[in-house]
Every structure is written in structure tokens, then in C-alpha cells.
Amino acid sequence: MSSSQARNRRADAQRSRASILDAAVQLLNARPDASVEAIATAAGVTRQTVYAHFPSREQLLAAVLDRITEEAVAAMDAVDLDTGPAADALLRLLDAGDRTAGRYPVLLQKISSLPVSPQADEERHAPVADRLKRVIQRGQATREFDDLLPPDWLVAVTVKLGHTASEEVDAGRMSREQAAQALHTSLLRVFGATT
Structure with missing residues (x-):
């Protein structure tokens, strides 16, 4: 050949x-x-x-989730996380991710019920976590966020609270808008945002 x-x-x-x-x-x-x-x-x-x-079907579903993650990361990059106040950049990042997830509610709910190893979950979240950590570090450097908690901890808290917001919507206890607002308010408080 x-x-x-x-x-x-x-x-x-x-x-x-x-x-x-x-x-x-x-x-x-x-x-x-x-x-x-x-x-x-x-x-x-x-x-x-x-x-x-x-x-296997599981490998197909994992690749589908990777595809959606790539789409979310591209949306996050498009909102220019390096400009404006760090709190605004944080909210833009969260909203970009939420818009992407909002396009696939049924699929993401199905996939989230599948077992996944902690390592695979961490690898899948890595591109989002990197962008989030960059915003957090910028906010701490400019004193928009307090620096009492390490950036990696704040990244982990953000991911967990993001999942919790999604679970509240999936369970019908909150609308997408209510969950997004609760997530924004909670994270700005956790980060000690000055704005």
C-alpha cells in the first residue's frame, strides 16, 4: 500500500x-x-x-462524553477567560459550560449514571479544571478572591457544586436558571469574591 x-x-x-x-x-x-x-x-x-x-457501548459513551467535553472547553475558550474581573470570567466559564450541557440534558443524565473510575473522571475534567484554576489563580493574584484556600481545592469544590446543580435540575427541584444562580452565588461566596 x-x-x-x-x-x-x-x-x-x-x-x-x-x-x-x-x-x-x-x-x-x-x-x-x-x-x-x-x-x-x-x-x-x-x-x-x-x-x-x-x-463496547461503554467505550462509545465515553467517547461521546469526551466529545461533549471538547465542545464545552471550546465554548469556555471563546468567552476569553483572561480579560475583565476574575469573578466575571468565572461566571462566563460556568455559563459556557452550562450552555453546552444544556444542549444534551438527556444524554448527560444517562452517562452520569454509568460507573467511571476516579482517574478517568479526573482526566475528563482536566481541561475544564485547568481553565478554572487559571481564573482562580488570577483572581487570587489580583485579590478579587481570597487566597485562604488553595486553587486545587477551589477547583474540586467548583466541579462538585456544578454536579450538584445538575443533579438538582435532573431531580426537578430547581430550574436550570435557579441552579445556575445558586451555583454562581455559592461559588462567589466560597471564593471570597470582593465584587
Whole structure:
């Protein structure tokens, strides 16, 4: 096989993988128990092609969650976290993540019920945690946030409170708007925000 043929095969495989993930995100958000066969049909590939890329449904769901995380991170980067007051940047980051999650409520609720190792969960949150830590450190350096608590602790608290806000919405105890406001208020208090 020539190098151009090998490149074409890799490009075809990448397109197939992207098509599968696109179809899985859309279909599973509408029907979280959709079969691999249905996802393959929606992606325009065979079931065997889906399994060639994702040997199990769990691996497909993990890749779908990675795709949504990438989308959230891109949304966070688009709101320019390095300008304006740190508290404003924090709220923009949270809102960007919430907007992304809001597009996939059914899918994220289904995926969140699956078991995941602490290491995999930490790796998945790492890009979000890095951006969050950057905002926290900037706020502490400018004294917009107090520096009594370490940034890594504040990152962990933010992730946990974000999950709690989502759980309240999923349980029907709060609307998305109420949960977002409660999250904003709680975090600004935890961070000792001066604004």
C-alpha cells in the first residue's frame, strides 16, 4: 500500500469515527437507549464499523462524553477567560459550560449514571479544571478572591457544586436558571469574591 493510500484510509477512518460520534451524540440525546445498530444507521456506517472504532457501548459513551467535553472547553475558550474581573470570567466559564450541557440534558443524565473510575473522571475534567484554576489563580493574584484556600481545592469544590446543580435540575427541584444562580452565588461566596 502506498503512503497516499494509507493516508486516505486514515482519513476515511477519521471521517467514519467523527460521523459515528456525531450520530451518537444526536441520537442518544433523543433516545438514550438507542442501539448501536441505530447509531450505525444514523452515521451511515455498518455496525461492524462502529465496533471497529468503539469495541463496547461503554467505550462509545465515553467517547461521546469526551466529545461533549471538547465542545464545552471550546465554548469556555471563546468567552476569553483572561480579560475583565476574575469573578466575571468565572461566571462566563460556568455559563459556557452550562450552555453546552444544556444542549444534551438527556444524554448527560444517562452517562452520569454509568460507573467511571476516579482517574478517568479526573482526566475528563482536566481541561475544564485547568481553565478554572487559571481564573482562580488570577483572581487570587489580583485579590478579587481570597487566597485562604488553595486553587486545587477551589477547583474540586467548583466541579462538585456544578454536579450538584445538575443533579438538582435532573431531580426537578430547581430550574436550570435557579441552579445556575445558586451555583454562581455559592461559588462567589466560597471564593471570597470582593465584587
